[in-house]
Amino acid sequence: MTHDETLSPAFAAGVVANQAERRAAGLREFDYIVCGAGSSGSVVARRLAENPAVTVLLLEAGGDDVAASVSDPLLWQANLGGARDWGFVAEPSPHLNGRAMPLSMGKGLGGGSSINAMMWSRGHQTDWDHFAQETGDAGWGYQSVLGMYRRIEDWQGAPDPLRRGRGGLFPVETAKDPHPLATAMLHGAADVGIPTFADPNGAMMEGSGGAALCNVAIRGGTRSSIFRRYVYPVMAQPNLTVLTHALVTRILIERCQARGVEVLLDNQRIQVRARCETILSLGAINTPKLLLQSGVGDAAQLRRHGIALAEHLPGVGQNFQDHVMAAGCGWASPEPLVPRNNQCEATFFWKSDAQLDTPDIQAILVELPGGVQDPGAPLAESWKLLPGLVRPKSRGTITLTGCDPLQPIRIEAQALADPDDVAALVRGVTLCREIANGAAMAPFNRGEVAPGNLTGAALEAFVRESAATVWHQAGTAKMGRDAMSVVDAELRVYGIANLRIADASIMPRVTTGNTMAPCVVIGERLAMLMTATRVGARSGVHAHDGLPADEERSRPVEDALGRC
Template identity: 70%
Template structure:
């Protein structure tokens, strides 16, 4: 972004005029397409989030096929979507599904809220915009679980390099330019972000210029965050992938539309049953149906359609059509401690996405790869339970959010009834594995070391919470403050064992013409925020369904000497 005066101001005016004309044409086109819904589309994509938008884009690029993209939420026309600093206001709004886990004995009876994006763009329209590719070992694990090298790190890195428009420090081995998605390190970060990196270095963590580069191929480290922001505005996946195609006659987008069931005939998915504008409608898919409803919505729809554990389905009077006991199992989520807060001498004016610096590290030196992560957040964040114990943090405060990115705990999503309006029950089982509680407690200790370091002293008037806790007192604090990082995953995992739901090409076992593309297919949740991996999952399926090659990198891929 530059402050220089354009040499040809008229060109800028023409570009703005062209964009306005295209938007007007797209709005009129979509209104006409909605008014004249077809009974049959070649492809139906359920969910317009970080994976579904990608799949729909790659399919609709072929003008000879028709694509229906269905979204339960509304549009993305809101300041809380476009302004990076307002993302927390999306939590609890109409753009949030507002799921809540069952009360858990591992959290002293607390019921953890599980926000999830609802609307065009899904999580990418409401989240904190952090672009985290996952650790190299995550993708190699996916390849091992599926016995398919197309999921290994080298193959996935080619996709990342192809789709990114990276504006940070050059790294021709790992970063690409000119792709569809702008990615940048936090621009003009607040001085406290740099102080946090210096504090991390003093605690023995190496620092890096890029948190998705070499740092995520080894033991971890600290860096400014990569963010999906350009020119001060959010770059959602829907905005970048779908909006440019909305004037096409072969792409129809339905909002405020609920998918109730998958229509299955003779072991084959042939379409969906939806509620649209108060009407029950059956729409058929001539080729394939794709589920991109997230790690809660996707297993729910599968089970309501008779795909899941036969015994459980029969208890709800649902006729089983495919016995897949892994549906709804293997639920995983990243967990953070919302309650490590420091008062600052004066109010910090947040910049970018409020969370500009992060670190990944190991809670145990014996581990090969990072299992914990933390974010510096330029506002106070604490659970209501922590506030009840410590009192509300001063307005002039900031937080370090210790997190667990390699959880061993596993939960389950299950039905409460056979009807589409019956809610799911989510037994998240967060911290049910004792190693998770130990790792998260260590993460709190490390954050306290960094937060109380000399580097952050100019920004720390005092530590508000938790203070110098250890042993059972520290573990009790973790249980009191454990919160979701909104990275629900794993409930329809890909693999080859009996609990797998999809194969390496994301086909649902036992049902023809039905595929899944979202975080539910992850055998384990990736290390870090899940938006970027969900885009890659969408790209993988988009290429498989369209019969095209994956996007080509802007430079020839280089073999890694260090891998």
């Protein structure tokens, strides 16, 4: 079924009727339970549901995605801080001058892909090769991932058969008819020695950096969320049940095997069983929270909260990473800016230190004022060029505050805790000022609002005071082979059979650039692995397209899959 066909009133009515029938049929048992309908969970649910012989339950704690603030690319910021945002806040930090940083995260069908800025960023070649090295699995390497991206994308730009695909489920295009400010920024980047590219996800993501117009998840002037493109077209099928306002509060673990989940639905706690596997796709904050609530994590932490230990995995909630930007850099415009596309149409990746091998800074041109205001001009007459860290060294933690699943999680983000991160971001601010105050952007620059010509300690203080998240939390249930790893190369939770994780929490380190596209790859990769494992279990052969995982830790899961 094409996307256009799903827009018809008849199809929408069929979805409503089918989902009502599915719920009326009961929620006792399914083959697969996917927790979280975001950028990874939506992919996994779709791919599993493509097999009519299996039943799939997709659970989402938030509500639907029917709102102008979701569909209209110009309104994406209206979702931040509202009902479609989990509204997490990190602990006050001395590294941010005592501030508590808000950490928005998508809540509702589509997750972050329904409220984000719609930027599609593939991740640098070295990111994926690092994943392969950490896991010992070539299937996570760049060459393998390129093949996945070609299958995922319906690319609407210049042909690049090696790196871009056409005809996939997800539409990707270069920002159409961009604001002249965006093209001026590219010229300004070139003036300081940053090469420009036609495609930020082509050769640019294999080298030392560059500047380009952004790839955006927009088609026909409407946002393309992962849920709308992957799950909605199959919601009329009898083997897929999608529940909103369904908060997963606990994984049902019996004798080191996940047997389903406990869900808070309509103010009642119900248990739903999974005959085969349960997949967590709740994001880098809620996934470790649910694991800890279910007894999977550091034994000492669980003991403090009176939670029975199911498996000692000290890495759960550790390794928290996020892209952080200096959000206060702004310039006054001679005239009001008429918004276009997603209002973030141009970007560059570059190195804060010439001795680095790959970019560690990403700057985004933001064509709306946010908090930047020239005292002598209306708020609508300003713009930003915001540098952010894409290779942060700082690491934080996620820990419980109590045993009740409804209690808040404690987030010690530790943004800018590492002095190297501060130094890199200071250099990023200096670079953005050089570009924005240069000749190419002069027609759009009525004067710098902030930070001005600060140096030394004053500039560092500005960076700490204006630092803000780019909403790319990752790493808190990382895959790998060391003692702090939570999942193996096939995303199976160590020590707990029939339980896998697919979201940004499994990243050993956060990818370079926006994380939506890598999360889609994570979902696709898990779907491929699960299909291969099912085939291998039936035939007696373990199907795998990369290097073998640790046999001793993997065997309980394979045995369980064989029974499934």
